[in-house]
Structures are given as C-alpha cells and as structure tokens.
Amino acid sequence: MNTISYDIRGKIMNTYYLFFGNLANPLKIEIITELKKKPLSVLELAGKLKVEQSKLSHALCSLRNCSIVQVRQEGKKRIYELNKETIMPILEIIDRHENKFCSECKAEKSRRK
Amino acid sequence: MNTISYDIRGKIMNTYYLFFGNLANPLKIEIITELKKKPLSVLELAGKLKVEQSKLSHALCSLRNCSIVQVRQEGKKRIYELNKETIMPILEIIDRHENKFCSECKAEKSRRK
DNA sequence: ATATCATATGAAATAGTATTCATATGTTTA
DNA sequence: TAAACATATGAATACTATTTCATATGATAT
Numbered sequence: 700m701n702t703i704s705y706d707i708r709g710k711i712m713n714t715y716y717l718f719f720g721n722l723a724n725p726l727k728i729e730i731i732t733e734l735k736k737k738p739l740s741v742l743e744l745a746g747k748l749k750v751e752q753s754k755l756s757h758a759l760c761s762l763r764n765c766s767i768v769q770v771r772q773e774g775k776k777r778i779y780e781l782n783k784e785t786i787m788p789i790l791e792i793i794d795r796h797e798n799k800f801c802s803e804c805k806a807e808k809s810r811r812k
Numbered sequence: 813m814n815t816i817s818y819d820i821r822g823k824i825m826n827t828y829y830l831f832f833g834n835l836a837n838p839l840k841i842e843i844i845t846e847l848k849k850k851p852l853s854v855l856e857l858a859g860k861l862k863v864e865q866s867k868l869s870h871a872l873c874s875l876r877n878c879s880i881v882q883v884r885q886e887g888k889k890r891i892y893e894l895n896k897e898t899i900m901p902i903l904e905i906i907d908r909h910e911n912k913f914c915s916e917c918k919a920e921k922s923r924r925k
Numbered sequence: 926a927t928a929t930c931a932t933a934t935g936a937a938a939t940a941g942t943a944t945t946c947a948t949a950t951g952t953t954t955a
Numbered sequence: 956t957a958a959a960c961a962t963a964t965g966a967a968t969a970c971t972a973t974t975t976c977a978t979a980t981g982a983t984a985t
Contacts, residue, residue, distance in 0.1 A: 702845065703838045714910050715841050715903060723833035724973075725816045725824055732815065741932055754974060756933050766913035775931050775982045785909040789902055790828060796898040797827050800879035837943075854962055867944060869963050888952045888961050926985100933980070940973070950963070955956100 721765045726750065726758050731790075734768065734781035741777060834878045839863065839871050844903075847881065847894035854890060 704712045711717070721727070729748050733739060741759065745752050759779055762768045767786060768779050817825045824830070834840070842861050846852060854872065858865050872892055875881045880899060881892050 703842055711838055713838060713841055714914075715906055716836065716838050718906050718909070719832045719841075720836035720972085723829065723836035725826060725829050726973085728826055728829050728832075729816060731828075742930095751975080752932070753934080753976080757973075760933075766909070772982085775929095777932065782913065785905060785913070789905055792898060792902055792905075793828055793831050796831070796879065800895065800898070801827075833942085839943085855960095864945075865962070866946075866964080870943075873963075885952085888959095890962065928985085929983085931980100931982080934978085936976095938973105938975075940971105942969100942971075944969070945967085947966095948964085950961100952959100952961075954959080 718765060721761055721767065724758070726754070727762060730755070730758060730762065730779075731767070731781060731786060734779060735783070735787075738778050738780040740773075741779070744779070831878060834874055834880065837871070839867065840875060843868070843871060843875065843892075844880070844894060844899060847892060848896070848900075851891050851893040853886075854892070857892070 702713070703716070706712050722731075726748070730744060733744060733747055739747070741752060741755050744759075745755050748755070759768060759770070763770060763779075767782055769782060770777050770779050772778075815826070816829070819825050835844075839861070843857060846857060846860055852860070854865060854868050857872075858868050861868070872881060872883070876883060876892075880895055882895060883890050883892050885891075
C-alpha cells in the first residue's frame with residue numbers, strides 16, 4: 700500500500716512521494732500561500748508573485764494533477780482555488796512541528812538574519 | 813512567516829518547502845514506512861531496504877535535521893526512531909486525500925509519461 | 926471570421942537533489 | 956592500543972525537476 704512501486708515506464712508511483720514531491724518547490728508554496736487568501740486567476744497570481752505566466756501554468760498544472768488546487772472557467776479567465784481541506788491541516792501540523800521540535804533552528808534563523 | 817526567504821548563502825529558508833523537500837524522496841518514504849513498525853539501526857535498515865549504508869546515512873541525516881526522526885546511541889549502534897507525532901497524521905491526511913480526490917488520478921498516473 | 930485576451934504546452938536549457946565511492950570518525954572488545 | 960564494527964562525511968557524478976522561450980489553444984467581443 701505505502702510501498703514504492705513503478706509504472707510501466709519506470710516512473711515511481713508512491714502517493715506520499717508524489718504528494719510531497721509536488722509541494723517541494725518554493726513557487727508552489729507561494730502559490731498556496733496566496734490562494735489561502737482567495738481564489739485567483741493565473742495572471743492575478745503572476746502579478747502578485749511577480750513571476751512569468753507560463754511558469755505559473757506549469758506549477759498550477761502539477762498542483763491540479765494532485766488535486767491540491769482546482770480550477771474553474773470564468774469568462775476567459777481560469778480561476779484557481781486551493782483545496783483547503785487537505786492543505787490547511789497539513790500546514791498546521793508542520794507549524795506545530797516547527798514550534799515543538801525546531802525551536803533552536805528558528806532561533807538560529809533569526810540570529811543569522 | 814510563511815513567505816520565502818533566503819539565508820546568507822542564498823539557501824531557501826521556508827519551513828514548508830524544507831519539510832516537503834525533505835520528504836520528497838522514495839528512499840525516505842521507505843525509511844519512514846520501516847520505522848513506523850519499530851526503531852532500527854542503520855545497518856538493520858540497510859538490510860531491510862537493501863540499500864547501501866552511506867546512502868542511508870545521508871538520508872537519515874536530513875530526516876534528523878528536520879526532526880522527522882531522532883537517534884540514540886546504543887553500544888556501537890545508532891538507533892533511529894520515527895517522530896510519529898508529526899508524520900502519522902500527515903500520512904493519514906494524504907491517504908484520505910487520495911481516496912477522496914485522486915481515484916481517477918491513480919489511473920491517470922499510470923498513463924503519464 | 927478575426928482580433929485580442931488568457932492560459933496551456935513542448936522541448937531545450939538549467940538548477941537542484943540524490944547517489945556513489947572513498948575515506949574519516951566514533952564505539953566497543955580483546 | 957590495536958582491531959573490528961558501526962556510522963558519518965565530502966566531493967564528484969548521475970538524476971530529476973524546474974525554468975525558459977516560442978508557440979499553440981481556448982474564450983470572448985466586434
């Protein structure tokens with residue numbers, strides 16, 4: 700069930716790996732942070748994050764493939780919305796983890812800035 | 813707070829990114845799966861997963877840096893233990909996510925290039 | 926139907942991360 | 956303290972994922 704397996708082309712199939720792998724990217728974290736506030740179109744996101752449109756499209760595509768975001772058409776825009784049900788509790792767990800287990804790392808961080 | 817920042821050497825500092833990035837690796841998923849059952853030494857893990865020792869040491873080192881595992885010395889062995897408090901609920905959320913949102917993706921995945 | 930706006934896609938270039946291998950460090954036992 | 960065992964580390968290489976850029980597709984308004 701949670702073992703590593705491979706598809707016919709040798710690609711890894713494990714859900715956890717695909718899920719974490721999808722989120723292990725700074726731009727995607729920024730997208731999620733933005734979409735936590737409210738749903739946005741691609742160009743609206745591009746404006747807020749100051750990144751190129753096609754870069755966003757690629758990132759949104761993989762987030763969509765994992766159902767981390769969903770999209771709806773609105774005129775000629777495509778509005779991306781965060782699947783909060785999954786993401787929010789995970790981010791909260793990570794916040795608690797950081798506070799509980801990484802307090803020194805955080806001190807380390809602020810001392811360095 | 814949850815924005816992307818960089819340390820003095822240009823390394824990204826965001827917690828979520830570091831956390832997900834650390835887990836976005838098949839070997840680390842296998843390590844976690846093994847350590848869910850019980851704590852193990854490096855060589856015990858190497859035996860179970862059939863991977864080389866130094867490969868494991870590298871992987872365990874980064875898991876330790878994120879407090880996803882902790883280690884204790886026992887004779888000449890170092891016993892690695894999973895920090896279940898953080899990981900277990902996250903994996904459960906991902907399981908639910910997969911069941912609820914990715915029933916089609918599973919088919920999709922195998923079709924992917 | 927065409928022009929325009931909005932987004933997606935493919936492929937090559939690039940950046941980021943893991944693996945490998947040789948070797949170093951640490952711990953116990955004889 | 957030397958030998959054996961267990962693990963860690965650094966650096967080069969191999970891999971994989973992202974970025975970029977040119978272009979394609981889809982939607983709407985005229």
